[in-house]
Amino acid sequence: MREGVNVIFGHPGGAILPTYDALAPYEESGKIHHVLVRHEQCAAHMADGYARATGRVGVCIATSGPGATNLVTGLATAQMDSIPIVAITGQVPSNLLGTDAFQESDVVGVTQPVCKHNYLVTDIHELPTILKEAFYIAREGRPGPVLIDICKDVQTATGLFRYDMEVDLPGFEPWPSVDAEALAQAAELINRAERPLILAGHGVQLAGVSRELMELVEKAEIPVVTTLLGAGNIPESHPLSLGMGGMHGEAFANRAVQACDVLIAMGMRFDDRITGRLDRFAKQAKIIHFELDRAEVGKNVVPDVAVIGDLAETLPALLPKIEARRHQVWIQEINEWRADSQATDILNYEVDELIPPYVIRQLWHCTRDARPIIVTDVGQHQMWESQYYIHEHSGQLITSGGLGTMGFALPAAIGAQMADRNRLVWAVAGDGGFQMTLQELAVLKQEKNLPVKIAIINNGFLGMVRQWQQLFYQKRYVGTPVVSPDFVKLAEAYDIPAVSVRKPQDVVPALERALATPGPFLIDFRVKEEVNVYPMVAPGAAVDDLIRRPKPAIVQGYSGVEPHW
Template identity: 50%
Template sequence: MSPKVTEVDGRELKVENQEMTGSSMLIQALARENVDVIFGYPGGAILPTYDEIYRTGIRHILARHEQGAVHAAEGYARVSGKAGVCVVTSGPGATNVVTGLADAMIDSLPMVVITGQVATSVIGTDAFQEADVVGVTMPVTKHNFQVREVEELPRVIKEAFHIATTGRPGPVLIDLPKDVSVASGFFNYDQDVDLPGYQPTVVPNKLQIKKLAEAVTKAKKPVLLVGAGVLHSKASKELLDYVEQQQIPVTSTLLGLGAFPGSHKLHLGMAGMHGTYTANMALHEADLLINVGARFDDRLTGNLKHFAPEAVVAHIDIDPAEIGKNVETAIPVVGDAKEALRMLVEVDGRPSACDEWKEQVQQWAAEYPLWYNEDDTTLKPQRLVEMIYEETGGEAVVTTDVGQHQMWAAQFYKFDKPNRWVTSGGLGTMGFGFPSAIGAQFAEPDKQVVAVLGDAGFQMTAQEMSILQELNLPVKIILVNNASLGMVRQWQQLFYEERYSNSLFPIQPDFVKMAEAYNIKGWKVENPNDMQQTLKEALDYNGPVLVDCRVAKEENVYPMIAPGSGHHEMEGIKP
C-alpha cells in the first residue's frame, strides 16, 4: 500500500501507513480529529507523549492541577460542542481527573481523557505511580480503554472520539502504558469505526412521533420541558420553530438554559428546586408534559409522588435508559432531539384549545415573579447578576461553580442563545466554575467570558489564575462573596435550627491581593452604589480581572422546594 500524505488546517501531517511511535500516533490522530487545544499536566508515565507535544507544537495549556485541566476541557466541550481533550500522567495524575470525569458523565459532555500508565510489564505490581485507572473510572466514563499493543492505538483513538461525541455524549478515557507510547508500529487512521454493539438511534420512530402529535392536538394544558439534550443535538432552531408553530409554553432545566430564548414570551423560566413559580406550577397542572432531552433528576422533580400528577408524559431522548427511569412515560420517543423536533414540525399537530392555559401561565408570571428585597446599604447578589446581564447585554458566556451564586445566575441572567451557560449540574462540583471559564475562553476567544463564582468554590481551583497571567486570557472573575458555604448555610438555617457547623468563613484571604500576586487587576466592592461602575470598568478592561463583591451574607435563594415537597409547595414565593 502506497503512503498517503494528509493535511489538516494547513499542516502537513506524517504519511499514512508510516512506522512511528505510539506517542507520535496519538498526536497525529488528535490532529486528524481537529483537536486545536489540549489541557493537561505532565509526569513520568506520559513523558513520551509530552516530548511529542514539544516536537510537533500542538497547542497545550498547562494547568496547575489536573482538576483544573479536566474542568477546562469540560468548559471547552460545553461551549464548542467538540470533544474536550485532557492529558495527564499515571497514578495521582489520573485519579485527580476522576471528579471531572464523573461531572462530564452525568452532564453528558464529550471528552477524551488520555492518562499515562506504568509499563505493561509492571501493571499489577504496585509500581511507582500505578493506579488501576480502568477500574477506578469505569463507573464514571461512557467507555474506557487500556492500550496493550501500539498498533491498536489509532483504532482506539478513533473509536474514543466517535463514542464521546455520538449518541448521548460523554467522557471516554484512554489509558496509555509508557512502553506502548514508545513502541513503534504502522499508523493507519483511514479505517472505519465498526462497533456493532454501539449503534445509537438517531431518527425516532414515526409512529411514536405521530402518537405524540396526536396527544398535543388533544391537550388543553401542554408544557415543554427542555434539557441539555437540545443543546447537545444543536436543536435550538428546531425547538424555536416547533414552539412558535405550536404556541406551547416552555420550561427549562438548569442545564437546558439557553436552548430556548430566555426572554421569549412563552418561556416560563427554569423549573425545579429553585425554579420560578410559573414554571413549577405549569408542570404541576399540565395535562401533557413533553420532555425534550432532560433526565427527570430529583432536583427537577421534587417529590415524585407529586410530580406532574395530571400529565400524560412524553419523553424524547437519545438515551433509552433515561426514558421511564424516574418518571412513568406514556409516549417514549427514542432519538436525536433535532430529528424529533423537525419531524414534529412536519406533522404539525397543534393544540386544539389552550388559550386559557397560556393566559393562566402569564397570570402566574405577572403575580409571582422572581423577587428580592432591594437595600441601599448592602449589595444584593440577585442585583449583582442583573447588573452583569445588563452590562454584557446578555451576550456573555457565563460559568459558575455550584451553590447559591449558581442559582442566582440561573434565575436572573436571561440566556437567549445556546452554549452560553456553563455550570456543573448533576454532580454539583465546587471548583468547576473558574477552570471551565478558561476552557470556554479557548472555545470562544472573541466572546466575553464571565466566571460568576462563590468565594468557597473559587479557592478550590484558584491556582489556575496562573494561566490567565501567562496568556493574558481576558476571563472576568466575579466573586459573589458571602464569606460562607452559602447553600450549606441556607440549609442549616432552614432545616438544622441555625446550627452553622463549619459553613462560615471568619477569615478569608484578601482576594484582590491574591489576584495581584498573579498580575491580575482586582477590585473589591462593598457599597452597592459603586457596583455598576466597577463592573463596567472590569468588563471593559483589556485583560483578566477579579472583582470581589461583598454581598449580603444571609441572603437566601428563593423560591425553594423543600426536600420531600412537590412543585405546588414552594416556599419563598413573592409575598
C-alpha cells in the same frame, strides 16, 4: 489533529513524558497548543468547558497514579452532563502492571463508573484503533468522557500508524432509528392538549435544535420550562419562556408543570432537582418523552409516549404533524401566576445593602449585547445566575448540573475562553468554590493574559449549605463560615487587576472597568451574608410545594432595575 483537536489541557509526569515529547514538534509549529494546568482536575474541567463552548471533543492529559486519579472529579462532571472528552493518561510499563510500582493505580477500574468507556493500552498496534474509537464513542450518540490509559512502554514503542479504518463497535447504537408510530402518537397528544407544556433540557442544546423548538413553541403556543442546563433553549425574554423549573425554579413554572395536561419533555432525564417528589410529579398530565438514551426512558418517570432518537431528527419530523393552536386561557392563567411570583422578587425590595441577585442582574445589563458565555460554580450564586441573568441563546450558561462540582467555574471558563479568545467569558463563583481551584489564575497569565472576567459572590459562607442549615437545622452553622484571603491582593499576586465592591452603586462602575480592561479582571463582590435563594422545594416535597419569600410590606423598585418577568 485529525479529530479537529488543536488545544489540549494537561500536566506532565514521568509515565506520560514520552507522549509529551512526541507533542513537542506540533506545539512548536503551532498545530497543537498545550495548556499547562496547576491541578489535573482542572485539566478535565478545562476540556469540559472547551467542549461545551465548541461542540467538539475536549482533550485532557495526565500522568499515572495521582495525576490520573485527580482527573476523576472532572470526568464524573462530564459524564453526568453528557460532555464529550477524551482523557489520555500515562501508565507504568506493561511488565510492571499489578506490582504496585511507583505511581501505579488501576485507572481503568477507578474511572469505569464515571466514563462512557475506557481503555488500557498494552500493545502499540492497538493504539491507532483505540484512539479513533475513543473519539467516536465520546462524540457519537449521547456524548460522554472516554479514558485511554497507555502504558509507558507502548508510548516508546514504534509501529505503523493508520487512521483510515472504519469504526466497528458491535452493540453500540449511538443513533437509534425514529419510531414513526411513536411520533404520530406524540403529535396527536399535543394537538389535543388544552394545557400543554414543554420541559426542555440540555439535549436541545446538544442536538442544536433551538430554532426548531422555537418553531414548535410559536406554532402551537406552548409555554416552555427549562432545566438548569437547558437555559437559553429559547430566549428567556420570550413571553412563552417560563424560565427554570425545579428545586429553585420559578414558582409559576413549577405550578405550570403540576397543572398541564400534556407535558412534553425534550432532551432531559427527569432528575430529582427538576421533579421533586416523584409520586406527585405532574400526575395529571400525559407525558411525552423525547430522548436519545433508551436507559433514561422510564428510569424515573414512566412516559405515556416515548420518542426515542436524536432530537435533530425527531423534532423536525414532529413539526409538520403539529397543528397551529392558541391556548389563551392557559397562557392567561400562567401569567397570573407569574405576577404573583413577581410580588416576592427580592429585587422589588428597598434594600441598601449589596445583595447577590442585584449583582447578577447588573452583570446582565452590562453584558447582554456582547452575547457572553457565563460559567458558574455551584451553590447559591449558580441559582441566582439562572434566575437573574436572562439567557437569550442556547449554550450561554456553562455550569456543572448533574454532579454539582464546586471549583468548576474558573477552569471551565478558561477552557471556554481558549475556544475563542475574542468572545466575552465571565466566571461567576462563590468564595467557597473559588478557593478550590483558584490556583488556575496562573493559567490566565501564562496564556498571555487570557481575558476571562471573574465575579466572586463573597458572602463569607458556603452559602447553599448554610441556607439548608438555616431552614432545616435550626441555624447550626457548623463548617459553613468561610475565611477567605483578600481576593484583590490574591489577584494582584498573579498580576491580575482586581477591585472589591461593597455598595450597590459601585457595581456597574466595577463591571464597566472589567469590560474595558484587556485581559483578565477579578471583582470581589462583598455581599450581604444571609441571603437565601427562593423559591425552594424542600427535600421530599412536590415541586409546587414551595418555600417562598414572604411578601414585603413595602414594594419599591430596587435601584431602578426592571423585574425579571
